Amino acid sequence: MEKELHEIRKSIIDYDLHFIKRWKTRDIELDKVDETIRTGRAVKQNGRKIIFERYFGKENETYCIVCIARDNFTEVRTVWKKEGR
DSSP: OOOOHHHHHHSEEEEOHHHHHHTTTTTOOHHHHHHHHHHSEEEEEETTEEEEEEEETTTTEEEEEEEEEOSSEEEEEEEEEEEOO
């Protein structure tokens, strides 16, 4: 049974080793990753894989996050940050 989107947003957020190795070199802020999952738009959902996207207007940045919904937590696989929308 797949989890509902509101359950995924409230669950614990964990980070994959792939993301942990790259978050500093890609200049990604962890607070914004959490905020994107909690309040961002679910762009695409394919089974347990979900892509969240959120635009931060003051910084003029868009975060695109690929997550896997596990039983007890949400696993962040990778994150892209781009300028503008």
